[in-house]
Amino acid sequence: MITITLKDGSIKTYEPGITVLEVANDISPGLAKNTMAGELGGKVVDVRQPINEDATLNLLKFEDEGGKHAFWHTGSHLLAQAVKRLYPQAKLAIGPAIDNGFYYDIDVDVIITPEIMEKIEKEMAKIVKEGLVISRYELNRNDALAKVNAEGEIYKAELIENLPEDAIISFYSQGEFSDLCAGPHIQNLSGIKAIKLLSLAGAYWRGDEKNKMLQRIYGITFPKKSQLDEYLTRLEEAKKRDHRKLGKELDLFSLHEEGPGFPFFHPKGMIIRNELENFWREEHQRRGYHEIKTPIILNNDLWKRSGHWDKYKENMYFTEIDESEYAIKPMNCPGGMLVYKTKGHSYRDLPLKMGELGLVHRHELHGALHGLMRVRAFTQDDAHIFMTPEQIQEEVIKVIDLADDVYKIFGFSYKVELSTQPENSIGSDEVWEIATEALRKALEKKEINYRLNPGDGAFYGPKIDFHLEDSLGRTWQCGTIQLDFQMPERFDLNYIGSDGEKHRPVIIHRTILGSIERFLGILIEHFAGKFPVWLAPVQVMIIPVADAHHNFAKGIAEELTAIGVRASVDTRDEKLGYRIREAQMQKVPYMLVVGDKETEGGDLALRIRDTGDAGLISMEDFKVKLIQKIKTKSLTLD
Numbered sequence: 001m002i003t004i005t006l007k008d009g010s011i012k013t014y015e016p017g018i019t020v021l022e023v024a025n026d027i028s029p030g031l032a033k034n035t036m037a038g039e040l041g042g043k044v045v046d047v048r049q050p051i052n053e054d055a056t057l058n059l060l061k062f063e064d065e066g067g068k069h070a071f072w073h074t075g076s077h078l079l080a081q082a083v084k085r086l087y088p089q090a091k092l093a094i095g096p097a098i099d100n101g102f103y104y105d106i107d108v109d110v111i112i113t114p115e116i117m118e119k120i121e122k123e124m125a126k127i128v129k130e131g132l133v134i135s136r137y138e139l140n141r142n143d144a145l146a147k148v149n150a151e152g153e154i155y156k157a158e159l160i161e162n163l164p165e166d167a168i169i170s171f172y173s174q175g176e177f178s179d180l181c182a183g184p185h186i187q188n189l190s191g192i193k194a195i196k197l198l199s200l201a202g203a204y205w206r207g208d209e210k211n212k213m214l215q216r217i218y219g220i221t222f223p224k225k226s227q228l229d230e231y232l233t234r235l236e237e238a239k240k241r242d243h244r245k246l247g248k249e250l251d252l253f254s255l256h257e258e259g260p261g262f263p264f265f266h267p268k269g270m271i272i273r274n275e276l277e278n279f280w281r282e283e284h285q286r287r288g289y290h291e292i293k294t295p296i297i298l299n300n301d302l303w304k305r306s307g308h309w310d311k312y313k314e315n316m317y318f319t320e321i322d323e324s325e326y327a328i329k330p331m332n333c334p335g336g337m338l339v340y341k342t343k344g345h346s347y348r349d350l351p352l353k354m355g356e357l358g359l360v361h362r363h364e365l366h367g368a369l370h371g372l373m374r375v376r377a378f379t380q381d382d383a384h385i386f387m388t389p390e391q392i393q394e395e396v397i398k399v400i401d402l403a404d405d406v407y408k409i410f411g412f413s414y415k416v417e418l419s420t421q422p423e424n425s426i427g428s429d430e431v432w433e434i435a436t437e438a439l440r441k442a443l444e445k446k447e448i449n450y451r452l453n454p455g456d457g458a459f460y461g462p463k464i465d466f467h468l469e470d471s472l473g474r475t476w477q478c479g480t481i482q483l484d485f486q487m488p489e490r491f492d493l494n495y496i497g498s499d500g501e502k503h504r505p506v507i508i509h510r511t512i513l514g515s516i517e518r519f520l521g522i523l524i525e526h527f528a529g530k531f532p533v534w535l536a537p538v539q540v541m542i543i544p545v546a547d548a549h550h551n552f553a554k555g556i557a558e559e560l561t562a563i564g565v566r567a568s569v570d571t572r573d574e575k576l577g578y579r580i581r582e583a584q585m586q587k588v589p590y591m592l593v594v595g596d597k598e599t600e601g602g603d604l605a606l607r608i609r610d611t612g613d614a615g616l617i618s619m620e621d622f623k624v625k626l627i628q629k630i631k632t633k634s635l636t637l638d
Helices: 020-027 029-034 065-086 114-129 141-150 154-161 225-241 243-249 267-286 300-306 308-315 333-340 389-409 429-445 516-526 547-562 576-585 619-631
Strands: 002-006 011-014 037-040 043-045 055-060 101-107 134-140 168-174 177-180 194-204 213-222 297-299 317-321 324-328 352-361 377-387 413-419 450-453 463-469 475-484 506-515 540-544 567-569 590-594 604-608 612-617
Touching: 011 020, 020 029, 020 037, 020 055, 037 065, 043 065, 055 065, 065 101, 065 114, 065 168, 065 177, 065 194, 065 213, 114 194, 114 213, 134 141, 141 154, 141 168, 154 177, 194 225, 213 225, 225 243, 225 516, 243 516, 267 352, 267 389, 267 506, 267 516, 297 300, 300 308, 300 324, 300 333, 333 352, 333 377, 377 389, 377 516, 389 413, 389 429, 389 463, 389 475, 389 506, 413 429, 429 463, 429 475, 475 516, 506 516, 540 547, 540 576, 547 567, 547 590, 547 619, 576 590, 604 619, 612 619
Parallel strands: 002 055, 413 450, 540 567, 540 590
Antiparallel strands: 002 011, 037 043, 037 055, 101 213, 134 168, 168 177, 194 213, 297 324, 317 324, 352 377, 377 506, 413 463, 463 475, 475 506, 590 604, 604 612
16 A cells, blocks of 8 residues: 655555546545646646555646646647647647647648637637547557657657657547647546637747748637636736837837847936846845956857856857857856956855856847847846855855845745756766755745756756746746856865865855846836836926926926936926826826926925825925835835
């Protein structure tokens, strides 16, 4: 018999070979109906997965991330089945679940239009009504290859050909449709109650511009229609908040074909960027970090020594200097290693914390570029902490605390992932286990709930990732803490210990914002362009009623500027209502309307961005209010 420990701590005993779904059904048929997948020993598995030894099991519903993944992965197969029924000649490439739904890349002679998408959507709904049960089966590599070749599925054949000779390959079938897939998938199609195909895009097979362009169909499914309605409402709101749209309207940044993927920041955008960087510097100086700056171009030998060559060379930019090959840096890490090596260090110097707002470049495919979210040049808020092995837990906890403090300033909640050793890792398994356990202990000491993300660590060490949740409920991976035993070996880093001998330091690589550009894009959408007053490019707009009030308005602006407030005066020859609306459209936090009463020494008429007319306020009280809001980085204006 085997024992299975459930999420609530209860323990069940079963015969070996019982499946995840059978466990759920034993507890409650209602629970089984709502179980989309299982989390077995921290890994998301299919409901059909047999359990053959003692294990911990979490039964995942649609509300759980792993449950959504299984549900949406099934949605991608449903889409592919509908396409094959309508266009039997279509060739299927890949169809994964993504953060919000799924997509499928398809090679078909028909140009897919919105009308055809609607036709596919109807076919998907028709298939769901058939109530097809989903089954999983395995084939050896030769049989799997023979199967997909017989079906003319050339892309599936290529995927299988790249697998090892002894690989056991899984397929999922529903009715007449069968697809190469590792899973997981839900029990049957009848649980899908709402379907929406969302958009189309072009996608090169395997992301290679040399390969054929396929048609990518994006879609989403839900177990309730009300959930789809809520999602579509959020989608409309997200369109209004699109940082590319607001960036243009608020004159923050622009993008040009003369430099695709290289954003241009305008004066107002630079104000926000500088405020973010100043905030970053203040927080890091307070915590004992020293700021450095390393060169943007370094020779190729350095990138080979660091290990980044094998990871990033396909996405790096190169140049030649003095007949030697150089690369524009895709990461800041190696430069930090060289700074550490410029002088000797004692254990008394550690931990040594070096931060860098470092500009890096990575070549992204043109079709993958997306405003500030996906660019070819971005500034990472990197830091490298050099420490003794005994200091690991304390320093990891300090970085967690820093991330928590920073995210709270912007009103973000977040979830945490612990990512473990990937296939292309460097270093021994023993060292990886030590590093992973160190991160795990730090999270447990902080009593932080985290999700295990197997195989997604950095190539040199395991990592903790922070996934921020914005005001629309979307998640963004920003901060990361990576524990590294490998770079000190590769760069021969050392310190003199208390025993007088040389020792290797351990390194934490970490970012908090991730990249300045992307974080700014996230903030634009999170706040819908309505920045808190400390970030707002214009904090106060003074609007004179008539020409006679211009000088008085300019005097107020000068008085506010003198105390560090960003104030502007709108003296344009436009109607008062128009200028007020314009300030509102520009998301200015505070507006002061000045006329005869104000110029004669009365209180000021205050308007607040989100609530409108706020009555009268004295200049002194207004200055106190402003300084307090800016100093505390308040998220509210009232």
